[in-house]
Structures are given as structure tokens and as C-alpha cells.
Amino acid sequence: MLGISQANVDANLESKRMALEATIGYPVDIIIFNDTAGRQSAKILWVKPTTVRQIQLLVRGANNLNLKMRVVGAAHTFSALYPDPLQIGVSLDDFRGEKYHLNEKRDKLTVLSSERLEDVLKWAAGKGVTFGPVPDALVSTIPGITATSSHSTGVHFGPFANMVYGYELVDGSANVRKINEDDNKEIIDACRVHLGLCGIIYKTVLKVLPDRIQRLTIANIPIKKLLDNENRKNLVINNLGAQLNLNYDFKSATEKEMEKMLADPLRRIPDSYDIFKEEMRLWLWSDVDQNTRLRDIYNDTITLADGSEYDAVSVIKPFSATSTGLLSNSKYQCYQFRTSVSFAAPESDDFTESNKTIMNHLTILEDIFKDVGFYPHFGGSWIRWMKHFDNCLLCTTKVADDSSKYRLVTFTEMSTDFDKCEEPLISEEHSMKQILMETQFGVSTMKNNPRVVPHWAKHFQHIPGTTDQIRRHFGNDLRTFINLRNKYGLDYKNLFLNNHLKDIFRDAFVKFL
Numbered sequence: 001m002l003g004i005s006q007a008n009v010d011a012n013l014e015s016k017r018m019a020l021e022a023t024i025g026y027p028v029d030i031i032i033f034n035d036t037a038g039r040q041s042a043k044i045l046w047v048k049p050t051t052v053r054q055i056q057l058l059v060r061g062a063n064n065l066n067l068k069m070r071v072v073g074a075a076h077t078f079s080a081l082y083p084d085p086l087q088i089g090v091s092l093d094d095f096r097g098e099k100y101h102l103n104e105k106r107d108k109l110t111v112l113s114s115e116r117l118e119d120v121l122k123w124a125a126g127k128g129v130t131f132g133p134v135p136d137a138l139v140s141t142i143p144g145i146t147a148t149s150s151h152s153t154g155v156h157f158g159p160f161a162n163m164v165y166g167y168e169l170v171d172g173s174a175n176v177r178k179i180n181e182d183d184n185k186e187i188i189d190a191c192r193v194h195l196g197l198c199g200i201i202y203k204t205v206l207k208v209l210p211d212r213i214q215r216l217t218i219a220n221i222p223i224k225k226l227l228d229n230e231n232r233k234n235l236v237i238n239n240l241g242a243q244l245n246l247n248y249d250f251k252s253a254t255e256k257e258m259e260k261m262l263a264d265p266l267r268r269i270p271d272s273y274d275i276f277k278e279e280m281r282l283w284l285w286s287d288v289d290q291n292t293r294l295r296d297i298y299n300d301t302i303t304l305a306d307g308s309e310y311d312a313v314s315v316i317k318p319f320s321a322t323s324t325g326l327l328s329n330s331k332y333q334c335y336q337f338r339t340s341v342s343f344a345a346p347e348s349d350d351f352t353e354s355n356k357t358i359m360n361h362l363t364i365l366e367d368i369f370k371d372v373g374f375y376p377h378f379g380g381s382w383i384r385w386m387k388h389f390d391n392c393l394l395c396t397t398k399v400a401d402d403s404s405k406y407r408l409v410t411f412t413e414m415s416t417d418f419d420k421c422e423e424p425l426i427s428e429e430h431s432m433k434q435i436l437m438e439t440q441f442g443v444s445t446m447k448n449n450p451r452v453v454p455h456w457a458k459h460f461q462h463i464p465g466t467t468d469q470i471r472r473h474f475g476n477d478l479r480t481f482i483n484l485r486n487k488y489g490l491d492y493k494n495l496f497l498n499n500h501l502k503d504i505f506r507d508a509f510v511k512f513l
Helices: 004-026 051-065 117-126 142-147 187-189 229-237 255-263 352-370 427-446 466-474 478-487 497-502
Strands: 027-033 042-045 068-069 089-091 100-102 109-112 164-168 175-182 200-207 211-224 242-246 279-287 293-304 310-319 335-346 378-387 408-419
Touching: 004 027, 004 042, 004 051, 051 068, 051 089, 051 164, 051 200, 100 117, 109 117, 109 293, 117 142, 142 200, 164 187, 175 187, 187 478, 211 293, 229 352, 242 352, 335 352, 335 378, 335 427, 352 408, 352 427, 408 427, 427 466, 466 478, 466 497
Parallel strands: 042 089, 068 089
Antiparallel strands: 027 042, 100 109, 109 200, 164 175, 164 200, 211 279, 211 310, 242 279, 242 378, 293 310, 335 408, 378 408
16 A cells, blocks of 8 residues: 555656646756755755746746745755655756846845855955855855854854845746845845745845954863853954854863763763863954954964963954854765754843853753763854844844843854765664754753744754744744735745744744635
């Protein structure tokens, strides 16, 4: 029976493929789409339009055949924002047109959706311009980054989505729409973080800045020093950006603790281990006189607010050359991100809130290392700060305290990697360990601080309470988003909706579904 059932499903999908291809007049494939975590596979229809006209034909064809569609960028998103099984996945990798256009005032850059962030940064740098803080997601497309409120670090800028000035897109009725902040501020503010629900975006107009020279300093700092509120506040407030990463080499563990850990099949660290004796790696971006000469890596020192001094290395280069902290994330390298879970928490002006956030975060990780064990490719633990601006309806920075002077949020994140050269398909054992780590991290983070909100691109449905937490925090903003989307006729028929987003927006969609 199962074989017959699957045969019927395959035959039905092939029938849809043929019907869609006949309708739009260009190739439609059937592929197996794998989610970024390597856990879920689904057969979908796969379409790669190259012109605006082809996108319009695709939208009309999907509507006529009662099919849903989702645009897939670099698949860097870990959340379930990809196409549902047996529906349409759209890639704009082959989209044709002028890739980049910098306006005369040199303050706005139009980017074609086929382009990846790494190439966009290089082209912009060649013209002497760049963006505010950018995420360490060089393989991602621009609409993919803006879709989910991708974060970086910076107290003067919000998430990358705040750099959006306008979009050129095809809406759910196959109309070409050109919207911008000056003429359509209400809808731009709603669709900065668009979740793929505002149409098929084929061009994004971004605000750009002069590519200023900055100093990037990297140092290992004891966690206990970073838990000092004044030390931490000085690093964050008095610099352009600050980011912390937990070193996972267990330097503070004793020889006996490491022996026990390595002898344990699950690689659990002994109960005697104290994570607060470890160090964290600090990335610090600071301003310099623009006449300062450029310098490659050189030995430096960093002094904290309490006067303590630590060895460091620094570079002095344009921001475009240091925006990702000298890290690279190429699709060709063996080590790749596999999973990531992240939350935004409100920061207080005296930085006592981030003290609690970091304490809770590290305690949760320590418990994971002791209970679940240490996953061989633990990617890292990241802590960042960003500012919230009111012109972004669905930015996760929205949890910032309205009464705060700085209006900052603290992002905490736990990620795992995998070696695609050694293990292109993740083993059941490794997948289960990742799921256990993610679940314990997510549940504990939400339990310890009910004010946190999950990152749009970095949450999983198997973590209990995640979608409830999103609905609770965004509340009426979810309904406002849908109402504005319908007011401006972007997608009356919910063509771009998948099951996961339908669940998140279920209360907002009550009168539309």
C-alpha cells in the first residue's frame, strides 16, 4: 500500500510539473529539497526564472493550479521557512539584469536578487561604499538576509533589514511593484523583515555609507571580567560593535576532567567543570582617524574599564574588509553551519540585564555539556548587541525596552557545524545529539527569561514553545503585518505562505483563511 501511495504521490507531482511547465513556458524540475539542518527532505517543484516576465507567468500559473511557492536563497536559514512538500521552490540564482547600481548621491545601492552578500560587499567596496553591520552570512542573498531580521552587532545600527530603502517585486497577483521608503513608508516598514510573504523580490534598494576605516581588535578575555557590568558596558557603548564567542577548547578543565570527558561515549564533561573559569573571544570594532594608515594584523593590547589589560591582535582596514570579523563562510569549505538557535533579550542601560542573560546562557551550555555531552563539531556560542529602531515591524530587536536610553538587545546563540567532506549526510546519532542540545538550549533560555524572542531564521519546531513565544511577543504586530500586506494587495491569496508560517500567523489569518 505504501508503495502504491508513494507512486500516486509521484505521479500527481509529475502531473503538476507538466501542467505548470505548459503554463509558464520554461523548465520546471522535480528535486529533493533538504533543509539546512540535514534532517528533512521533501520533493518539490523547482523553478529558476530569469526575467520579471517569467516570474509573472510563474505566479499566474501557481495561482491557476492552486500551488503555493517559496523563494529559496542560499538556504542559510535554519527555520522552517522553505517550501512545503509537493509545492514550488523558486531560485533566482540565474536571474538576469543589471546586478548593481549605485545612485548619483552614492547613498543607495540597487542589488539584483541573484547576488550573494560576499560579492555585494566586494562590489560596493570597489565604489567606496558599504553597509551598517552585516551578518556573517556571506553566502546569503540580500532578500534572504532581510527576510529574517538577520543580526550582526552594532549600537548605531539595527539589523541589516534597517538598511532597506526599497524593493522591486512581483506580488501574489503577478503585478510588478516598485515600493520605497519615501513613497510607501508604511509598507516598507512592515516588509523590511518580509519572511518571503510580501512577494518575489527581484531587486533590493539598500542604503549605503562611506566605507570608513576602522580598527578590529580580537582578544581572549576571562568570562569573570566580561561579567563586570562596567567592563561590558564600556566595550559595547563606546565602540562601533562588540561580539563575544565562547572558546570551546575547555582550557580551564583539569587534566582529570578531560580524561573523563574523552573516555565517556557521550563526551560529557564532569560535574566539577566550571564554565565561568573559561575565556571568551572578543571582537571589537572601533573608530579611528580617517587619516590613519592601513595595517594588517599586528600585536596590540586592550584595556577594560577596570584597568585590566590583555594581549590582542588588531587590523586597521575599511569596514568592508573587517565586517565579518575576518571570518569566512564559503560554500566550498568543508566545515559548514549545520544548526543554530538564537534569541534576542532586552538590555538595560546599566547592563545588568545582559549580566543575567550571559550568566543564564553559559549555565545552560554548561548543563548541556554535562547532561547531553559535547557534540564534536560544536560551532560556538555567540553574544551580540544591536539597537532597535521603530521603523521595522517584525525585527526581533523589537523586544528592546521602550524606556531605555540605548534601546539595545542582547542576542545569544548556540550553533553546531558539520564536516560535509567527511559526513555529507548527517548520521542519526549526530542528528539526535544536535536535537537534544537545541531543545535543552531553547527550552531553558525561554524558561529563564520569558522576555526573549526566538530569531526568525534560527529556531526549530521541535523546541517546545517556540512558536508560542514568537506569537506572544509580536502579538498584534503579526495581525498588523497581514493587514498591511492585504491593504496594499501584496498577496490576497496567501500564495507565498507555508505551513510553518501559517501556524505562526494563525490568529492573524483567522478571517482570511
